[in-house]
Amino acid sequence: MFMIVFRKTLLFSALFLSGVTCQAQSKQVGNVDKEETLREVTVTSRSVQKRVDEVQIGAEKIEIATLAKVPALFGEKDIIKSLQLLPGVKSESEGSSGYEVRGGTSSQNLILLDGATLYNAGHLMGIFSTFNADALMNGTLYKGLVPAQFGGGTSSVFDISTRSGDMNDYHWGASIGLLAAKVMAEGPIKEGKSSFLVAGRRSYLDLFLKATDDYKDNTLHFYDTNVRFNFRMSAKDVLSLSFFHGFDNMAINDMMYMKWSNTSATANWLHHFNERFHASTKLIYSNFQTNVGINMLSMYYDSKGFIRHATLNHQQTWLPNNLHRINYGMEGSLLQVKSAEWHVVLLHECEKRNALTGALWIGDDWKMGNGIELQTGVRLHMFSALGGAPYYQIDGEGNILNTTYPKRGHIVKTYVEVEPRISLKKSLGTQHNLKLGYSRTSQDVHAITQGSMSMPFARYIMPSNIVRPELADQVAIGWTGVTEEGGYDFSAETYFKSIRNVYDYRDGKAFFSEIEVERLILEGKGRAYGLELCAHKNNGPLTGWISYTLAWAENKIEGINGGRWYTASNDRRHDLSIVGMYQLTPYWELAATWHYNSGQALSGPSAKYDMDGSTYYSYNERNGYRAPACHRLDLSATYTKKHRKSTQIWSFGVYNAYNRYNPYIIEFINDDKKVSGTKVQQTSLFGIIPSVSFTIKY
Amino acid sequence: MKKLLYIILCGILLSACTKEIDFDFHNANPVLVIHGQVTNNGRSVIISRSRSVNDSVRIHCLQGARVSVTCSDTTTILEYDSTTDSYYSPIPGKVGQKYRLCVDFEGNHYEAIATMVGAAPITSSYFSWIEMMGQRVLCYEMWADDPEPDVRNYYWFRMYRVSHHPHFENKDRSEPFRWGILDDRGCPPGKQFVDCVFCSEQAMDDDDEDNRTSILYDGDSITVQLMTVDHQVYNYLNELRSGQNNGVNPRSNISGGCLGYFAAGTVTRTAPVVFRRNDVSEWRNDMKNFLPFVTN
Numbered sequence: 003m004f005m006i007v008f009r010k011t012l013l014f015s016a017l018f019l020s021g022v023t024c025q026a027q028s029k030q031v032g033n034v035d036k037e038e039t040l041r042e043v044t045v046t047s048r049s050v051q052k053r054v055d056e057v058q059i060g061a062e063k064i065e066i067a068t069l070a071k072v073p074a075l076f077g078e079k080d081i082i083k084s085l086q087l088l089p090g091v092k093s094e095s096e097g098s099s100g101y102e103v104r105g106g107t108s109s110q111n112l113i114l115l116d117g118a119t120l121y122n123a124g125h126l127m128g129i130f131s132t133f134n135a136d137a138l139m140n141g142t143l144y145k146g147l148v149p150a151q152f153g154g155g156t157s158s159v160f161d162i163s164t165r166s167g168d169m170n171d172y173h174w175g176a177s178i179g180l181l182a183a184k185v186m187a188e189g190p191i192k193e194g195k196s197s198f199l200v201a202g203r204r205s206y207l208d209l210f211l212k213a214t215d216d217y218k219d220n221t222l223h224f225y226d227t228n229v230r231f232n233f234r235m236s237a238k239d240v241l242s243l244s245f246f247h248g249f250d251n252m253a254i255n256d257m258m259y260m261k262w263s264n265t266s267a268t269a270n271w272l273h274h275f276n277e278r279f280h281a282s283t284k285l286i287y288s289n290f291q292t293n294v295g296i297n298m299l300s301m302y303y304d305s306k307g308f309i310r311h312a313t314l315n316h317q318q319t320w321l322p323n324n325l326h327r328i329n330y331g332m333e334g335s336l337l338q339v340k341s342a343e344w345h346v347v348l349l350h351e352c353e354k355r356n357a358l359t360g361a362l363w364i365g366d367d368w369k370m371g372n373g374i375e376l377q378t379g380v381r382l383h384m385f386s387a388l389g390g391a392p393y394y395q396i397d398g399e400g401n402i403l404n405t406t407y408p409k410r411g412h413i414v415k416t417y418v419e420v421e422p423r424i425s426l427k428k429s430l431g432t433q434h435n436l437k438l439g440y441s442r443t444s445q446d447v448h449a450i451t452q453g454s455m456s457m458p459f460a461r462y463i464m465p466s467n468i469v470r471p472e473l474a475d476q477v478a479i480g481w482t483g484v485t486e487e488g489g490y491d492f493s494a495e496t497y498f499k500s501i502r503n504v505y506d507y508r509d510g511k512a513f514f515s516e517i518e519v520e521r522l523i524l525e526g527k528g529r530a531y532g533l534e535l536c537a538h539k540n541n542g543p544l545t546g547w548i549s550y551t552l553a554w555a556e557n558k559i560e561g562i563n564g565g566r567w568y569t570a571s572n573d574r575r576h577d578l579s580i581v582g583m584y585q586l587t588p589y590w591e592l593a594a595t596w597h598y599n600s601g602q603a604l605s606g607p608s609a610k611y612d613m614d615g616s617t618y619y620s621y622n623e624r625n626g627y628r629a630p631a632c633h634r635l636d637l638s639a640t641y642t643k644k645h646r647k648s649t650q651i652w653s654f655g656v657y658n659a660y661n662r663y664n665p666y667i668i669e670f671i672n673d674d675k676k677v678s679g680t681k682v683q684q685t686s687l688f689g690i691i692p693s694v695s696f697t698i699k700y
Numbered sequence: 701m702k703k704l705l706y707i708i709l710c711g712i713l714l715s716a717c718t719k720e721i722d723f724d725f726h727n728a729n730p731v732l733v734i735h736g737q738v739t740n741n742g743r744s745v746i747i748s749r750s751r752s753v754n755d756s757v758r759i760h761c762l763q764g765a766r767v768s769v770t771c772s773d774t775t776t777i778l779e780y781d782s783t784t785d786s787y788y789s790p791i792p793g794k795v796g797q798k799y800r801l802c803v804d805f806e807g808n809h810y811e812a813i814a815t816m817v818g819a820a821p822i823t824s825s826y827f828s829w830i831e832m833m834g835q836r837v838l839c840y841e842m843w844a845d846d847p848e849p850d851v852r853n854y855y856w857f858r859m860y861r862v863s864h865h866p867h868f869e870n871k872d873r874s875e876p877f878r879w880g881i882l883d884d885r886g887c888p889p890g891k892q893f894v895d896c897v898f899c900s901e902q903a904m905d906d907d908d909e910d911n912r913t914s915i916l917y918d919g920d921s922i923t924v925q926l927m928t929v930d931h932q933v934y935n936y937l938n939e940l941r942s943g944q945n946n947g948v949n950p951r952s953n954i955s956g957g958c959l960g961y962f963a964a965g966t967v968t969r970t971a972p973v974v975f976r977r978n979d980v981s982e983w984r985n986d987m988k989n990f991l992p993f994v995t996n
Contacts, residue, residue: 216834254833298830299841299895299983349886452946509948510939562948605947608728609750611959612758613735614858615874618940620750620959621947622728630721663717670753679756682723689717 050488050540057367057377057427059439059478060145060495062088066138071583071593073636073655075129075691078182081138081162082123082131087579087595089534089549090145090495094572096632096664097687099124099131102572103145103158104499105530105555109449109460110472112155115162116230116244118266119154119311121290121449122458125205125224125250132248132264136175136186137201137228139165146476146499147441150365150379150423151317151329156445156474156501164244166232167197175699181205195234202227221253238274243267250458257298262458265289278321286313292458305344305514309447309462312336325371329379330364339447339464341519351517355391357464358413359446360384365423373429381421383444387414387466396468400508400521415467419444437480437495445472448505450523452512461519463505468520470503489541494534501528506559526559528570546582553577562624569603569625576600593638601628607670610680617672630684632664651697661690725753734810734952734960736769736801738793739927739967740819743769745778745787747805750959761785765805771797793964795819801954801962810956814964817928818847820855820892825924825970828983835900838916839983842894844926844968849890854883854934855926856965857894861975862921867912877913877922881929881937894926904977916975924970933963 052063064081072087074080075097082099085091094100100108113120115133123132141162144152152159165188172189183206188199204225211217226248233241246266253259266288274280288311295304317331337359343352365379387393389408397403408414425439448469449460465471480495504526511522532553539545555570562568576599583593606627607619638655658664663686671681728750736745745767748759767778767787771794778787793799795818803810825842846853859878863871884892899914907915916922929937932953939950954962 214834218834220833255831257830257832298832298897299828299839300893300987301895346886348888510935510942510950512942515938606723606725607753607947608726609731610753610755611731611733611750612748613733613746613960614879615876616879617758619753619944620728620731621943621949622726624947626726627723663719665721668721674756674758677756679752679754680725682721684719684721686717686719 050484050491050538053493053538054435054482054484054491056482057375057425057437058144058147058149059425059427059437059480060090060147060476060497062091062143062145064141064143066135066140068583071591071638071640072581073593073595073638073657074693075636075657075688078130078695079135080131081133081135081141085143085160087547087549087581087597088143089493089536089551090497090532090553091143092551092553092572092574092577092599094128095687096634096666098128100128103143104476104497104532105528105553105570105572106146106157106474106499106501107449107451107572109451110155110157110445110474110501112152112159112445113162114152114159115246115266116164116242116268116270116286117284117313117315118246118268118286118288119309120246120264120266120288121309121447122262123248123264124458125226125248126222126252127457130224132226133162134184134201134203134226134228136184136203137164137199137230139163146443146474146497147425147439147478148423148443149329149377150363150381150421151331153361153363153381153383153421153443154445154447156443156472164228164230164246165199166230166242167199169194169197169232169234173700175697177696177698181207181210191231191233197232199228199230201229219255221251221259224248224250240272242270242272244270258296259294260459261291261293263289263291265291279318281316281318284313284315286311286315294459301347303344303346305342305459306340307342307459307462308338308340310336310338325369327367328364329366331362333359333361335359337446337464339462341461341463342513342517344514344517346514353391353517353519355464355466356388357446358384358386358388375427375429377423377425377427379423381423383419383421383471384416385446385465385471386416387464388412389414393467394518394520396518396520400511400516402518402521415465417465417471419471419473433486434483435481437482438478440475440477443474443476445474448472450505450507450519452507459513461513461522463519463523466520469505469523470525472501472503472505474499474501476500487541489539491538491540493536496531496533498531499529501530504528504557504559506557506562508561524559524561526557526562528555528557529567530555530570543585544582546580548581549577549579551577568623571603571605571625573603573625574599574601589641589643591640591642593640595636596633597636598631598633600631602665603627604629604668606668607680610672617674619670619672629665629668632662634662634664635659647700649697649699651699653693653695653697655693655695657691657693658688659690663689727752732805732808732810732958734803734954734958734962736767736803736812736954736960736962738769738799738814738816738964740792741967742788742790742792743776743778744784744789745769745801745803746785747787747803761787762805765803768802770800770802793966795966797964799962799964803954803956808956810954810958812952812954812962814933814953814962815930816964817853817930817966819966819968820844820847820853820926820928822924822926822968822970825973827975827980828987829901829980830897830983832900835902837900838898838904838980840894840896840898841987842924842926842970844892844894846884846887846890846892847928847966852883852885853892854881854929854931855892855894856881856929856933856937856963858925858927859896860923860925861916862923862972863917864919865917867917877916881934881941883934901977916977918976920975921972922970922975923972925967926969927963927967928965929963930965933961933965936961 086093092102144159148159167188174187176185184203186201208223230244249263269285271283291308293306313335315333320328337357340354363381368376389412390410395404421442423441428436451460476499478497482493484491505523536549538547555573557570558567578598580596603625604627608622609620641652643650665684666687667685669683673681730749733748747762781788793816801812822844829836858876861877
């Protein structure tokens with residue numbers, strides 16, 4: 003019954019999300035260009051030539067302007083969902099903002115917002131991403147092969163930048179939709195010297211609930227806010243201060259509640275020594291918190307957790323000549339993870355640990371000549387688990403054999419990893435490139451989740467005397483080509499990835515089984531391989547792309563599936579996305595996306611048996627079956643009218659236009675009254691969903 | 701505004717969908733299933749085989765096995781008893797004793813050990829209504845004494861109902877209406893409790909076929925059974941419960957390669973209660989047997 007109640011809550015997350023949402027956006031290209039000259043990581047548009055010339059294999063540049071044209075669930079533009087249309091990137095499930103890259107899980111993705119690490123970047127259990135497109139400038143997704151300055155995600159790194167406010171003009175926007183309101187303001191603090199940008203979004207689903215008799219005592223809302231200040235302190239110095247806070251709150255009466263939030267703050271000082279030498283120093287804080295509880299009948303349960311980073315990052319970029327671009331730097335962090343603190347009636351238990359992490363790196367983008375460009379680097383990553391919390395010796399069954407209590411600040415265990423990164427591009431004439439890359443990445447924070455979908459309420463653990471950092475090695479080879487006029491471009495990449503020190507729950511163990519999370523988990527490894535194809539049409543009234551992914555993902559964990567390799571629960575063989583945007587008139591633009599994926603791996607029964615009056619299923623193989631395939635067509639039409647001082651945009655959308663019921667949950671229900679003996683029930687989350695939104699920009 | 705809201709609600713509710721689909725199950729060879737218990741009510745072992753997922757006929761206890769339970773060098777042979785459809789002996793187990801189950805069947809040997817835990821007497825038991833999302837929802841709470849307050853103990857809770865409602869004609873009555881496992885973490889010293897949330901009053905009125913296994917009907921006779929179990933059996937039942945949704949078989953405490961478990965524990969029961977909706981009172985917060993402390 004608890005599950006039924008929570009399903010109701012989830013359903014209500016979806017219920018109120020269709021309808022009018024308005025957005026306020028502001029263009030201020032000039033200032034961005036100025037700032038770009040000081041950015042150490044080149045992030046510009048997703049133009050044809052940039053895409054083809056990119057040396058780093060497996061990098062995808064995301065352009066917010068393109069994103070705004072793609073049809074979206076409930077009409078809410080979503081940077082994370084736009085990723086899912088790219089080759090090698092998959093959605094966790096329909097409508098989810100969780101994404102999986104090259105056979106990894108969503109918890110193996112590192113998401114950086116202005117350098118700060120965010121976790122579970124989704125509102126309403128993942129239906130919306132936590133990022134307000136109004137506040138973002140752009141982002142780059144590295145699909146496992148990353149430059150040396152990044153570390154912390156074994157599947158991918160998604161580096162997102164917030165937008166700077168306009169230093170010369172004021173812009174503002176305010177919108178009120180049926181379900182959420184957004185406000186945005188930007189402008190100079192001191193003209194030409196400093197600027198601000200404030201963007202906020204809040205759902206008011208709770209107001210709808212209060213309007214009903216049955217649900218007036220329930221809570222269901224989220225909000226997020228982005229604030230950024232830029233100060234041009236001198237011709238050579240820019241200081242930016244950015245802040246983000248996102249919060250979700252769901253509650254049924256005062257009986258059950260779920261809350262989670264992400265908070266981050268970054269101070270970034272960019273200094274230009276000269277045209278060939280600049281530096282960046284960042285002070286970063288991030289805090290991901292969860293709180294879930296039940297207070298009904300005599301049961302009282304409250305559980306909290308957090309992941310906190312306090313980081314100092316300094317890096318310098320040196321261009322000794324036109325052939326080299328050298329980036330080197332260092333980073334130090336204090337990392338705190340509270341895997342859980344719970345009150346269960348009269349019981350109070352807490353597991354919280356601290357650690358220090360450090361990194362040194364150097365990388366070089368080298369134009370070697372003869373059409374060869376090399377992006378190479380090495381990252382030295384260090385992790386030290388600190389005392390001040392109990393550490394354990396644990397037997398094979400998860401029982402504690404011995405407990406030690408090292409002093410606060412005492413180093414319990416240190417792991418040092420050398421992570422080489424290399425990416426090579428060989429130009430074959432002016433229109434074709436071959437690429438080759440290898441990368442090793444490590445990840446300190448493990449998310450232990452039940453099932454294949456990411457939820458905010460996972461148990462998190464970092465390396466200790468027992469748990470080790472997750473390590474991934476990936477090799478990829480690819481080709482890019484562009485037609486003579488740049489009207490079309492094509493890419494093909496194939497990859498193989500191996501991951502070590504992957505952790506999963508022991509059979510029968512769950513979030514609440516024990517406070518000591520190391521007792522609940524087993525260590526294993528994984529591997530993934532596949533092929534990604536993509537073709538873009540860049541010119542003319544019709545633009546868009548087609549992407550296809552052929553992929554395999556497997557795991558091997560002692561104690562699961564007899565210790566043999568088994569299909570990972572996120573394994574999907576085929577993913578195909580077609581995205582088309584058509585400029586019908588100067589006012590009207592049409593867009594459509596069609597997505598198909600073959601069935602997700604699924605564990606199904608191979609027999610059943612009777613015991614104590616009940617019938618149970620017996621399973622012979624982990625993830626040995628496939629769910630039905632999914633496909634869906636989304637459509638949108640956008641009308642843009644420019645006035646003297648403002649621009650008004652009406653967007654109409656239809657999600658799942660032909661009302662395809664795609665599988666979300668597959669259940670096996672014993673029914674001895676049926677001749678077949680077992681009923682297989684598919685639950686679909688979304689049918690056809692129309693949406694409309696109105697945007698006004700000043 | 702409300703009208704608009706309801707239009708949206710209805711639209712999305714119609715948008716979500718549950719339907720039955722065809723599924724091609726893989727075939728697997730039948731596996732032996734043993735479930736044995738030593739309790740204060742006697743000793744019983746049922747031996748069966750797994751069946752096809754598409755087989756709707758339940759299997760009876762297989763005969764021809766040699767089944768014994770040994771305690772302190774005393775071995776009791778369990779003979780097949782047709783009335784209980786099990787290998788059965790009325791000799792009760794004793795608290796604190798270690799029992800060894802041996803089963804020899806079709807040339808294979810199966811063996812398990814379990815230690816019998818003391819009784820947890822049920823001290824109170826009642827249904828109540830709570831208000832949730834605008835509906836009255838039927839709940840149940842049971843309190844029992846913890847046999848060993850200073851150690852973590854494990855319990856197997858089962859609620860049985862005997863229904864004479866026409867919906868359940870010819871229905872197997874041995875299936876628990878609800879079952880669960882629990883430990884005594886966080887409970888007041890020397891106490892243990894179980895909370896269950898069943899279905900809404902509205903669901904009772906609607907009486908949809910899909911909800912009938914969650915609905916209690918007037919006249920249903922309710923009996924609750926609480927059995928103390930050891931850690932191994934708790935783990936087995938925990939894995940059985942969670943694994944059914946995750947594609948995982950529980951690890952049996954019986955060696956030899958079979959499904960099932962062997963448990964030794966003490967069973968306490970409530971007297972049968974005839975359920976009447978109108979007799980159930982509202983839950984009040986002062987019914988909590990303790991005050992939860994304030995969190996930070």
